[in-house]
Amino acid sequence: MVEPPMDEEITLVDGIDQEYLCETNLEVSNENHDEHGNEENSGNNQEILEPYNGMEFESLEEGLEYYTKYAKHKGFGIRRSRVTKSRRTQVIIGQEFVCSKEGHRAKKYVNREDRTQVAPDETRTGCKAMIYVSKKVGVDRWIISRFTRDHNHELATPKSAPFLRAHRKRTRAQRNLIDVLDDSGVRPSKIMSVLATESGGIDKSQFAKCIHNVLLPSEFESEWAAIMGKYGLQENSWLKKLYSIREKWIPAYVRSSFCAGMSTTQRSESMNKYFKDYVNASTPMSKFVIQYDKALDARYNKEREQNFKTMNSKPILKTMYPMEKEASIVYTRKMFRKFQDELIHSQQYVAGKINAVEQVYKYGVHEFDKKKPEYIVTFDVSSTTTACKCHMFEFVGIPCRHQLAVLIKKKVHSIPDHRYFLDRWTRNAKQGEVDITSDHDNNAPTSSMMLFNSVMVHSLELSEKASRSQKHYDIAIGGLQRLFEELDALKIEDDKGNSPTDVVISKNVPEAVLRDEETHLLSQNSILLDPPHVTTKGRPKSIRKKGSLEQKKGSKKCSHCKQKGHTIRTCRLLKESRCGSSAEITSDPNATKQVSSSHIDQDSNTPQNLNQGQ
DNA sequence: AGAGGTCATGAGAGGAGCGT
DNA sequence: ACGCTCCTCTCATGACCTCT
Structure with missing residues (x-):
């Protein structure tokens, strides 16, 4: 890249001389931060020099690279367009790089008759923004010979620019890494997380541990600080924001609130x-x-x-503790199982007294063979209440194994005053509540659809009863005829303006509006059909019922090499034939070496070995 | 859940042809 | 030689499927 010619008007970018910009590879950090204080990705927070006629590049690719950066910064996508070749030598002497919204969708796509899907949104707007990079006469340099700045559409914000197709490319190093991981059998989702880590992401497992495995806010805070320090993320505004609302989402903070043992995602x-x-x-x-x-x-x-x-059943008790029997009577079956599990596990724990302040004892509870983790349980002698730092009682609603271990140690074998039995988990939980079930069953149908369904159910019942004998049938038909007459009479009244649906509808709505909507709804009801069925993409499900012998399909077969055990996506032969052709072109001796060494790693039944054996 | 397969589609890129 | 329009082909992408 070279500095602009002296005869060109030198414009200022944020008050910085363009000449300076040229010397600094067209970019100058302006320390731009967005409104949240977030730093944009490298390149986005830097001002890029605007193109001008006569701007020079070492190569056409450099021109493209520059315009890509400029486009990303401005918020539009680009693509290569027309190439101009010398008619004499067939060498490229110029190329247009245009805005991705250049031109319009080809007519043949717009007016397609064989289209089976909804046409995708139109992405082109006939934008004229472009640069034309042509070769300088006599020298091996390239210049911008035409530049159109203005777009006929809104530009994307720098934040959303990466979503533009042209800016979604991965670097060559990233592509190589993907290839290596793919060859090693690493799954795509894993590869993406590796890429995230590689590009400054953080160790997910350590992060997850910090969030989910700590029990106390203080523990979380020290863990969090350690991670932020380790990865230098103290200034990351997104993480800062997350940290500021930690009381709302970190389990260590929310464990003291009753959530029936469920996280939001579980729900x-x-x-x-x-x-x-x-x-x-x-x-x-x-x-x-x-x-x-x-x-x-x-x-x-x-x-x-x-x-x-x-x-109507009694659970089997597994211990001799009275509290188990009490729980079996009070708790619903599912909660009793949970309580029983906690009680049995409490016997694996040892409680050791740490200190006693007045009547409140503090115990350290840990598993028999492990000293850590240690759970601190307080026991109030006067009220025989306990509290554990794991907050299971507050979070789930049943006492935890650590609390139970302390209670047993203090020879409290009955649940004092049933204070650990939350009403929510008892079999009487629904007492005094409206029975939703019966309410649901007896719900009077209000909408026309529900009315129709209700009549349908009754008419089915009627059909069944009426078909029992000729007498049953005669009575039913006679009754139906009377019913039809009655309903017809009602319809005449209805036509006069006494709509029965008026009763159901709110009186706050103007009558005229109501009538319109009702007619609309009713007319819709009569003609409402499923949306037109469109054949889905992808391989259609076979409607042929398979015979017992072909139920179990054999191993997969590659459509490229016709060998079993893999498919075309993982076909090494295909991959190597692609690599091989490039190796031949470069005539790199190492390339041949790599190919032959990879053969050693093949399973004995791979196509390569089969070919070698031939 | 993920791999692998099919299909539809438009973006992207380059070539042909023609006028200046 | 250059610049423009139109045309064609390839490939990436996404949707959706079955199978493991």
């Missing part, structure tokens, strides 16, 4: 599981409503079943 995951068996991505909306009801019914049914189990 959403359990919801996922809840619906997974009933709906999937292709469930139409009409079916979703039905399936949702089914899922809800199944949940109520399960609850009733659990309730029945709790009320």
Whole structure:
């Protein structure tokens, strides 16, 4: 890159002379921070010199590299475009680098008739922004001979620029690393996390340990400080922000609040599981409503079943402690199992007195064979209450094994005043509450869809009863005829303006609006159909029922080398034939060496060895 | 959950042809 | 020789599938 010609007007970028910019490889740090104080990625927080006619480069690639940087900084994507070749020598003498929104989508794509999917969003706007880099006559240098600055569209912010396709490329070193990891059988997700670590990411396991494995806020704080220090992240604003709201998400802080032992992710995951068996991505909306009801019914049914189990069976006791029997009477079955588990495990712990202040004893509780981790449990003699630093009681709602170990040591074999039995986990939890189950069952149908469903269910019942005998049938048909007459009469009244649905609808809504919406809804109901079915992409599921002999498919077969045991994506022969061709071109003796050495590592049944053996 | 496969699609890149 | 438009081909990408 060279400095601009003297006859060009030298413009200032943030008050810095362009000449200076040229000397500093067109970039100068302006210490820019975004509104959150975040430092942008390298290159983004640096001002880039604007292109000008006559700007020189060593090569065409350098020109492209420069314009890419400039585009990323400005917030647009670029692509290579027209190439100009010498007609005489066929050597490239110029190339356009244009804004990625240059031109318009080709007509053949816009007016496609064989399209099976929704047309993707139009990405081009006919933008004219570009540079044309051409070869300087007589010398081996390249200059910008045309430059159009203005875009006909909004530019992306520097933060979102990396999402532009042109700026999503990985460096050659990163690509090499990906190849090496891929060859070593490392999974793509793992490769991405390695890349994240390699580019300044932090050790995830250490991070996870710091978040999930510490029990006390003080422990967390020292762990956090250690990690920040180790990776030099003290100034990272995102982490700073996370740290400032640590009370809201770090388990060590939230463990003192009752969450039924669930983290936020567990809650959403359990919801996922809840619906997974009933709906999937292709469930139409009409079916979703039905399936949702089914899922809800199944949940109520399960609850009733659990309730029945709790009320009509007795759990088997495993210890002689009275508190176990008390718990078996009070707790629901599931919570009793948890309590029992804690009680049994408490026998693996030893409690040693640390100190006693007035009537409050402090115990260190640890496993028999391990001194650490040690849990501090306080025991108040006057109230026979305990508290443990693991906060399990506060978080889950049942006493932990450490508390139980102390209680047993202090010969408290009954739960004092049932104070450790949270009402939520007792079999009487629903006493005094509205029975949602029955409420759900008796819900009067309000929407037209629910009315229809309800009538449908009753008419099925009617059909079943009416078909028992000719007499049953005659009564049913006679009744139905009377019913039809009655309903027809009602319809005439309805037409006069006495809509029965008026009763259900809120009186706050203007009547005219209501009538319009109702008619709209009703007319929609009569014609509402599933959206048109579009054939999905990908290999369609075979509708042929497989015979018993072909149920179990053999190992995979490579579509490239036709060998079993791998597929085209992992075909070494294909990979080597690609590498081999480049090795031949470079005639690098090492390349041949690498190929032959890789053969040694092959399994005996790989295509290479088979070929060698031939 | 992840690997591997198929398919649809448009971006990207370069070539052909023509006018200046 | 250059600059422009149009056309064609390849490849990356994403969606969605089955299979392990």
